[in-house]
Amino acid sequence: MSVPARVVSRVGRRETLVVHALSAAAASADVVSYLGLGRAFPANMTGNTVLLGIGVATGDLAAAGRSATALVAFLLGAGVVGATVPVRGRSRGLVGVLVVELLLLAALPAWWLALPGRPSGWPQHALIALLGGAMGMQSAVTHRWGRAGVSTTYITGTWTAFSIGVASRLRGWETGKSVGPLHREATVLGLYALTALGVAAAFTAWRAWAALIPVALLALSVATAVAVNRARSAATFPH
Numbered sequence: 001m002s003v004p005a006r007v008v009s010r011v012g013r014r015e016t017l018v019v020h021a022l023s024a025a026a027a028s029a030d031v032v033s034y035l036g037l038g039r040a041f042p043a044n045m046t047g048n049t050v051l052l053g054i055g056v057a058t059g060d061l062a063a064a065g066r067s068a069t070a071l072v073a074f075l076l077g078a079g080v081v082g083a084t085v086p087v088r089g090r091s092r093g094l095v096g097v098l099v100v101e102l103l104l105l106a107a108l109p110a111w112w113l114a115l116p117g118r119p120s121g122w123p124q125h126a127l128i129a130l131l132g133g134a135m136g137m138q139s140a141v142t143h144r145w146g147r148a149g150v151s152t153t154y155i156t157g158t159w160t161a162f163s164i165g166v167a168s169r170l171r172g173w174e175t176g177k178s179v180g181p182l183h184r185e186a187t188v189l190g191l192y193a194l195t196a197l198g199v200a201a202a203f204t205a206w207r208a209w210a211a212l213i214p215v216a217l218l219a220l221s222v223a224t225a226v227a228v229n230r231a232r233s234a235a236t237f238p239h
Contacts, residue, residue: 014228016184018221022138022152023188025217027195029105029131032211033070035203036112037124040066042131043139043153045074069125070132077136078143085144094141095225101141102218104134109211155192158185 026043033042041048048067055064085093108130112119119127139153151157162185169182203210 011228011231014224014231018224018228019142019152019184020187020191021217021221021224022142023155023192024195025105025214025221026135026138026153027192028199028210028214028217029135031196031199032203032214033128033131035200036208036211037119037128037131038066039063040070040128040132042070042074042128043135045071046154046156048074066125066128069128073129073132074136074139077133077138078140079136081137081140081144085140092229094144095222095229097137097141098218098222098225101134101137102215102222104130104137105215105218109208109215112208112211152188155189158188161185162189 030041030043033040039051041051048070052064052067052071055061055067081097085097108127111123111130112127115123135153139151142152162182165182165185199210199213202213
């Protein structure tokens with residue numbers, strides 16, 4: 001049975017919203033962690049690996065430890081998804097992963113706001129680990145999902161794809177079929193930058209309360225992903 005075009009379009013828009021909300025959540029998590037938890041990136045492992053190397057080379061072992069905590073937590077989060085969620089029949093399982101990620105992110109501001117001062121010592125590492133594990137799970141979700149065409153936790157690949165797409169179109173090597181993905185990539189890039197700007201301003205004004213922003217964005221992702229699954233089931237979409 002064929003699926004009506006309007007249903008396909010509605011599902012496509014909702015899937016795009018999931019990608020955008022996840023991207024914004026990752027950008028906000030990186031900003032909150034970098035500004036409030038000792039300059040560690042829980043989502044951007046490229047930058048985090050560089051900071052780890054710098055910390056070791058300069059003898060700043062505390063900074064290296066924070067970066068290592070984020071890196072290990074990220075790998076564990078992604079590994080758990082890889083070990084528990086099969087590629088086939090993945091939609092419901094991936095939504096379940098996003099729910100677990102939401103719980104991890106929600107624990108962050110609850111714990112942070114309960115601390116008497118700026119996080120330090122083992123609570124700081126624990127908060128970084130919460131974010132790193134959540135972002136690792138999210139990165140694995142988008143990899144398993146295979147529909148986004150872009151990463152929601154780092155944008156180097158998105159910048160590369162966008163640049164290649166623009167250059168190819170200027171040379172006339174790509175047709176109008178590339179307009180959709182190119183537009184999607186441009187939107188993610190702009191959203192990532194604007195989110196980082198907004199959350200940095202929010203953290204400056206509200207401090208730990210800004211950690212609620214990635215929670216809200218991920219909640220939007222989960223609600224939309226649930227709606228996508230329901231629409232797909234009702235219209236007999238393949239999962």
